[in-house]
Amino acid sequence: MPGARRSKGLSIAAAIAFAVGNMVGAGVFVLSGLVVGVAGPSAILSYLFCGIIVAFSGISYAALASIFPEDGGGYLFARRMLGAFPGFIAGWAMYISLTIASAFVLLGFGIYFNLLLGTSVDPRLFALGGIVVLAGLNLRGLSEAGKFEIGLVASKIAILSGLIAVGLFHITRTDFVPFFDSGIGGMIQGMTMVFFAYIGFQVVALMGGEVKESSRNVPLATLISIGIVAIIYIGVIVALLSAHLPSYGSQSVFDASVVLFGGAGAAVVALGAVFSTLSSANANVIGASRIIMEMASERQVPGRFARLSAGGQPANSIIIGAILATALILYGNLNFVVDLTNVTTLVTMALVNISAFLLVRRENLVPPERTYFRIPLGVVIPAAGAISCVLFMVTLAPLTILVGFIVLFAGSAIYLMEDTPRGERIVREIRDRLGRRDGSELPQKSP
Template identity: 30%
Template structure:
């Protein structure tokens, strides 16, 4: 396989030591994962699979768990300051590293649209019925865009609290519903037969992809070879338990056909009107924070692609405070287009195609590591390349269950990225923007890194970090 020095670690400095801890990683992972995946997709899953939607979530979780093992063995070989995707460049080739990063950028971009529509659905139905979903979705798109062109750190630092609030409310709903669940409710016929269970599982694949934000930060966390695997596993475990509890509580409501605000619908039956309002509040909070987290994560990926010289440098242009405004505005434009399209299933399916492409490539890279007997420092798996190969096959097996237009769109958009990559590597220039992106990453000066940092209690305050330098 081809190797390249372009995947070598970025230069580091004593002031740029990793300082992102386990709590911050898990908060961002769970915060990005438990968003629309539970508040809107749960209703869609029950409509497809009935009570067996719990099985669909379980199947999707198992596939994602296998893929996560591949991500762990790859990301724990990242150098200090590198993205967890960087080792793909030396294991396979820089092109495949780029494909993984581009696919996750596409995944984040499409998920933002899905989350803003979910926010609009809940806010419209429960709090602002006169406004309309489309208007509210476009308004929150503007809000999230503005947040990411300004002081995002303050908003993003509240992510731990936001995650805690929404998880507490979902656990309350789950426990309340499980206490009312009866066996006959689980014996209802499947609306779409056994095929509905697998269709729902394929659609739910993206419900677990939030852990990739942890992979993105892998080279900038404290003790990454311990923290990253724990954070990824905790994110999938917590998310999976929340999903299972929620879908079983929804089954206890007796409703057989849910709208896009299905969790609140079920909460109204299970807990009363106050429960519906509480869950709707959690949904608005969750989808808003999830959209913001995805903008942060996608912009981080874009900066790293610029730093590698993989995309045109214009995509890395930034404000004087270091915010990549071109990437943020591009995400806003994509979001507006998809919101106006008004086809949630299509949007989620495209996001799934992008995620599956990334999962397959990373799993292949992990299989190569297993074939080579796990060289270098980092996590290892039993049975050599067997587990990563199984992960790649399991991820690819989800594709036939997605609708054909979404499959074609997902692969075309991935191909567009490949064209950008090859066009960029045939050109020269943009060194100033590329240098600035490197310095931002090296100093933990990107918006995502600034948001994820926590004070160093051992020194009684925040560790000082060298501000990014370079052209304004």
């Protein structure tokens, strides 16, 4: 049978837009200034090289998505290729990473909301307000949250394009001297920081079942979105350097816009940052809730964790995620939140690369008549993707790695829980909503 094709659903342009919208958020408005502060002008290479390395994993995602053109992304791939428990770890890691990322992005929202209003309120208060609004939107239904997302994405891309254009007009050769302001080590440290900025590419595979001609379009959308976002990030770094700021930090994009545009233009950029961070957080909440629905449909988590609201969303998952994000917002340490997100994301990406490695080595698992995206260079790319995940991991603080793994394996308790009769009914309802086979044929947890 040829690769799965859908006559209806999202176009490749829409899939790219969702991925770009998810990646372009706090990674631009908050993280870019922090990276320039660490790496200087070589921050350009930090974003470029990190994008290339992430593309290795993107190719692994693309190949698996062309074979399993359904919703679920990394969770689905690990579940199908590695078995039930590795699949659970991948899915739980995705849920936790998306939830933690929401906290970081909303802290950025709080910083820029202050700048927009000209106030000095604790940014955590605005962030808490943001998580309440987004949880409420998603409890009402995906269609309302999706419409909200489209408007926010269009606004932030337009504003960033203007900032980059002005930065390119003002940049000079001397702005790049000395290029390695903090040595090669600063550039490498910048790479470990910006990994967070690219993890949103997974959204294309996560929503693969909604993309038309997904066997072809999901791989293309994945790689194109990584390339587009790398260009945007590098353009913003150029704009920051052209502003000649005395120091760089979490609000440097705003400070640079004051220099390049004046007060009125800076207010527009701050408004764009508010839109951008809020839309990225919204995409993370949507993605996290979708993962729990998929896991519940496969009996990887008890049905009660994915109880559907009147709007058809997994209400308990959204509420639990909002509580976890609230705890991290109150903690308020940006670096810790980013590193913890990286730990959980790297676990999922490593498992996906291992799955792609097995796919290349055991292509007999795929029916010969099936068309799919074949990974170039054989096992080299998935092996490079898996190794890069490990290398990124070891650059993080040992305590952060420990906390990340504790959070992940604490989820094993949920995996081992027996479901209740009410939970079984919820699972059947979810499977019916997702168009799966009759609930009487529910899959078992064993591999």
